[in-house]
Amino acid sequence: MSSTTKLHDLKPLQFASEDTIQSAMKNISQIVGPDNMTVSKSELDNHSTDSSNFVPPKDHERPHCIVYPTSAEQVSQIVKICHDENIPVVPYSGGTAIEGHFIPTHRGICIDVSKMNKIVQLHEDDLDVVVQPGVGWMELNEYLEPYNLMFGPDPGPGAMIGGILATNASGTNAVRYGAAKDNVLSMTVVLADGTIIKTKNRPRKSSNGYNLTNLFVGSEGTLGIVVEATLKLHVKPKNEVIAMINFKSITDATKTVSGLFKSGITCNALEFMDDRQMLAISEMGTGGERTWSPHHLLLIKLSSPNLNSLNDVIKTVKDVGIENNGFNIEIAKDDETKEEIWRVRKTLLWNSLQWAKKVKPNATILPTDVCVPVSKLPELITKTMDRLNDADLLATAAGHAGDGNLHVLVIFEPDQAKVAHELINEMSKLAIELDGTVSGEHGIGVSDKRELLEQELGIETIDLMRTIKFALDKKGILNPDHIFKIDPSEDRHPFS
Numbered sequence: 385m386s387s388t389t390k391l392h393d394l395k396p397l398q399f400a401s402e403d404t405i406q407s408a409m410k411n412i413s414q415i416v417g418p419d420n421m422t423v424s425k426s427e428l429d430n431h432s433t434d435s436s437n438f439v440p441p442k443d444h445e446r447p448h449c450i451v452y453p454t455s456a457e458q459v460s461q462i463v464k465i466c467h468d469e470n471i472p473v474v475p476y477s478g479g480t481a482i483e484g485h486f487i488p489t490h491r492g493i494c495i496d497v498s499k500m501n502k503i504v505q506l507h508e509d510d511l512d513v514v515v516q517p518g519v520g521w522m523e524l525n526e527y528l529e530p531y532n533l534m535f536g537p538d539p540g541p542g543a544m545i546g547g548i549l550a551t552n553a554s555g556t557n558a559v560r561y562g563a564a565k566d567n568v569l570s571m572t573v574v575l576a577d578g579t580i581i582k583t584k585n586r587p588r589k590s591s592n593g594y595n596l597t598n599l600f601v602g603s604e605g606t607l608g609i610v611v612e613a614t615l616k617l618h619v620k621p622k623n624e625v626i627a628m629i630n631f632k633s634i635t636d637a638t639k640t641v642s643g644l645f646k647s648g649i650t651c652n653a654l655e656f657m658d659d660r661q662m663l664a665i666s667e668m669g670t671g672g673e674r675t676w677s678p679h680h681l682l683l684i685k686l687s688s689p690n691l692n693s694l695n696d697v698i699k700t701v702k703d704v705g706i707e708n709n710g711f712n713i714e715i716a717k718d719d720e721t722k723e724e725i726w727r728v729r730k731t732l733l734w735n736s737l738q739w740a741k742k743v744k745p746n747a748t749i750l751p752t753d754v755c756v757p758v759s760k761l762p763e764l765i766t767k768t769m770d771r772l773n774d775a776d777l778l779a780t781a782a783g784h785a786g787d788g789n790l791h792v793l794v795i796f797e798p799d800q801a802k803v804a805h806e807l808i809n810e811m812s813k814l815a816i817e818l819d820g821t822v823s824g825e826h827g828i829g830v831s832d833k834r835e836l837l838e839q840e841l842g843i844e845t846i847d848l849m850r851t852i853k854f855a856l857d858k859k860g861i862l863n864p865d866h867i868f869k870i871d872p873s874e875d876r877h878p879f880s
């Protein structure tokens with residue numbers, strides 16, 4: 385037996401018949417109670433389509449039912465039935481993932497963990513918290529507020545811990561606190577046959593064999609279902625301000641990012657928005673009371689335990705900005721202004737989608753999530769935007785510049801579809817050439833990144849992932865087809 389598993393050596397997946405699934409649903413209903421299972425069409429649609437609709441489900445791709453377990457034991461019993469009967473299982477938390485992550489390509493049962501939403505135990509002195517998977521990151525932060533603590537990752541509003549761990553999500557705070565993988569100490573997981581395992585205890589570090597916690601992080605529901613997690617917490621930054629610096633050139637803005645790192649200061653967030661993004665904000669009137677400059681913008685969150693050292697940090701940021709031709713430097717200090725600025729940043733995706741529909745009502749919109757070493761960011765952004773302009777394609781660019789993570793939203797009319805897809809592909813390939821990745825934080829799902837992943841990591845690495853998948857899930861029931869192909873007869877294309 386070889387160490388890796390080639391796709392062409394596998395047999396096509398075979399799942400249960402309709403009759404078997406209907407009879408399994410009756411048994412599952414007895415486990416969760418009839419109120420915690422639904423076959424309502426609108427719910428089935430909601431649990432197959434995310435609100436961005438970047439990667440839409442095909443007409444037949446709806447689960448047979450959605451179940452809402454309330455405990456790890458219930459999840460285990462449901463999964464055991466599905467395992468015994470060969471029924472696909474798709475885990476679901478907040479439903480905010482945007483790469484077709486929870487599209488049930490083989491239908492089956494959707495397990496929605498949103499009713500498992502208890503904060504089990506806060507260990508204030510250890511800076512960790514034990515939570516169920518249906519706790520939202522925003523609700524968790526509200527709960528932690530009186531303790532002056534916070535959870536690091538801040539992905540889409542509505543995202544929950546189960547989905548955040550399963551996608552290795554991050555957000556604007558990642559430059560300071562890292563991604564989900566850096567913010568989890570241990571997990572309790574239901575495996576494909578219903579076995580419940582805990583990956584480790586709560587110590588900050590351990591050299592206790594395989595790092596199973598991080599095996600499940602980013603596995604997009606394909607290896608197990610997270611039913612509990614112990615998360616690292618952080619003390620909220622003191623004396624936080626937001627620096628805003630405008631630039632006329634993208635290169636100057638991105639060079640400032642490297643300059644800030646080299647200056648040795650710590651940024652709590654370091655975000656970039658291009659001039660087209662700024663135009664979208666002003667044309668949609670979503671920028672609140674403030675007048676936003678139309679130029680490229682860096683938004684930088686800074687803090688320090690005391691005000692004197694904060695002033696030193698601010699001075700360094702101003703110096704680095706000016707060295708790189710930055711202007712309009714403003715430091716937002718009061719809570720209301722800071723909240724308003726950050727609200728605009730956190731709702732950028734919706735703002736751009738609405739703007740795109742306004743300026744091109746028939747347009748389709750596709751995002752990129754490429755991520756490169758920070759020194760390569762100027763080359764990535766300038767080459768990308770030049771190519772889009774040459775092809776006469778409308779696009780906005782924004783990103784977590786401090787992590788080298790760029791989200792370009794490409795907006796195209798039906799007759800531009802071919803060239804738009806080619807260019808998005810080209811951008812991903814450029815990121816790979818620059819020693820980067822096709823996905824900095826959103827994940828792969830069933831998007832066209834599945835194919836690009838082979839180019840990024842090499843076929844052998846994907847073959848190894850396939851070996852791990854089948855070692856843990858012999859029947860391939862857990863979120864089949866996501867991240868990489870596991871069925872040689874599958875020919876799903878995300879956009880046809």
Ligand SMILES: Cc1cc2nc3c(=O)[nH]c(=O)nc-3n(C[C@H](O)[C@H](O)[C@H](O)COP(=O)(O)OP(=O)(O)OC[C@H]3O[C@@H](n4cnc5c(N)ncnc54)[C@H](O)[C@@H]3O)c2cc1C
Binds near residue numbers: 542548733
């Ligand atoms: C407006 C907007 C902004 C966003 N901004 C960011 C951002 O800044 N950074 C970022 O990283 N992402 C961002 N995202 C993407 C999204 O928020 C993240 O991918 C998030 O982590 C998904 O969490 P969720 O709870 O919604 O998971 P879901 O969408 O429900 O599921 C995501 C995946 O996880 C699996 N899954 C769900 N629950 C479990 C479980 N309990 N066990 C195992 N697998 C499970 C699912 O099968 C699926 O494959 C954004 C999305 C939107 C809409």
